[in-house]
Amino acid sequence: MKHHLILKVITKFMVGVIVLFGLYVQFHGDYSPGGGFQAGVIIAAAFILYGIVMGLENVQKVMPIWFAQKAAAVGVLLYALTGFFSIIFGFEFLNYHAISPEHPKHGQHYGIILVELGVGITVTFVMIAIYYSFAGRTPHLDDKEW
Amino acid sequence: MALTLKHLFAVIMLSGAFSLVSAMLFVVMDAVDVAFTEAAVGAGVSTVLMLATMALTVRVQKETKRPIILPLVVVCLVGVLLIYGTLDMPNFGAFDSPAQLHLGSTYLSITYEDMGIPNVVTGILASYRGYDTLGETVVVLTAGLGVILLLSGLKGRKHKE
Numbered sequence: 001m002k003h004h005l006i007l008k009v010i011t012k013f014m015v016g017v018i019v020l021f022g023l024y025v026q027f028h029g030d031y032s033p034g035g036g037f038q039a040g041v042i043i044a045a046a047f048i049l050y051g052i053v054m055g056l057e058n059v060q061k062v063m064p065i066w067f068a069q070k071a072a073a074v075g076v077l078l079y080a081l082t083g084f085f086s087i088i089f090g091f092e093f094l095n096y097h098a099i100s101p102e103h104p105k106h107g108q109h110y111g112i113i114l115v116e117l118g119v120g121i122t123v124t125f126v127m128i129a130i131y132y133s134f135a136g137r138t139p140h141l142d143d144k145e146w
Numbered sequence: 147m148a149l150t151l152k153h154l155f156a157v158i159m160l161s162g163a164f165s166l167v168s169a170m171l172f173v174v175m176d177a178v179d180v181a182f183t184e185a186a187v188g189a190g191v192s193t194v195l196m197l198a199t200m201a202l203t204v205r206v207q208k209e210t211k212r213p214i215i216l217p218l219v220v221v222c223l224v225g226v227l228l229i230y231g232t233l234d235m236p237n238f239g240a241f242d243s244p245a246q247l248h249l250g251s252t253y254l255s256i257t258y259e260d261m262g263i264p265n266v267v268t269g270i271l272a273s274y275r276g277y278d279t280l281g282e283t284v285v286v287l288t289a290g291l292g293v294i295l296l297l298s299g300l301k302g303r304k305h306k307e
Binding site for chain 2 (some may be wrong): 040
């Protein structure tokens with residue numbers, strides 16, 4: 001995609017908007033539709049769009065393969081550690097009251113934000129890593145070869 | 147039309163468009179969460195992955211010599227059975243459907259008191275059913291690991307030789 005000027009300009013504009021919308025879906029998930037999984041796929045779609053239009057090398061400068069593959073595990077770790085945090089403070093696994101015992105509602109709120117963040121991180125980087133695995137094996141094609 | 151097409155590029159594009167239309171259907175039925183996911187995964191990411199797979203393999207489906215009568219009969223039979231099954235379903239949005247009467251109303255009434263957040267779906271997913279969601283996240287990670295091991299590993303080995 002060397003000469004698609006319009007696509008490139010629009011993509012540069014849209015990637016920021018898509019990531020911003022993904023962050024909104026992630027952190028406003030308690031109040032509006034959405035949550036970690038939806039936000040994850042939206043943010044991953046922004047990176048994949050950038051990869052398609054600008055080329056795999058350029059998106060891997062922003063998001064290296066090793067980072068995407070390792071960060072995918074961080075989300076699950078964050079989720080599980082939130083659960084173990086409750087156990088350490090004498091509550092059941094994933095009982096968010098442990099985070100703020102005086103205000104159970106606040107504890108629930110913080111806990112939900114933490115685990116949704118874990119889900120979002122995992123889904124984002126798993127999607128990007130899967131895209132890298134597929135796109136890395138595809139030989140470079142010119143427009144006519146499609 | 148997608149049934150008779152042999153050019154896989156067109157088939158992939160049509161299935162992506164179908165995903166986008168079904169995402170709109172989910173919006174109409176007030177399932178905005180599902181619509182997000184369908185639009186981003188069904189129409190976006192999986193279309194890209196299918197195109198990448200097509201670029202690795204072939205562009206045109208092989209001609210088959212087998213007769214298609216038996217598969218056609220099976221597909222029509224299953225379709226008729228599915229439509230027959232929907233006749234017993236309650237109407238869309240019916241107040242006396244099992245979904246409204248059983249657990250749903252309990253969750254709707256207790257979520258705001260327990261957590262102070264208005265989105266009941268998030269409350270159920272992340273708190274009441276937090277253990278299930280942890281399992282789902284692990285499943286997503288495992289699926290990603292499987293793809294990475296299958297595809298990236300082979301490339302590395304070929305590179306060394």
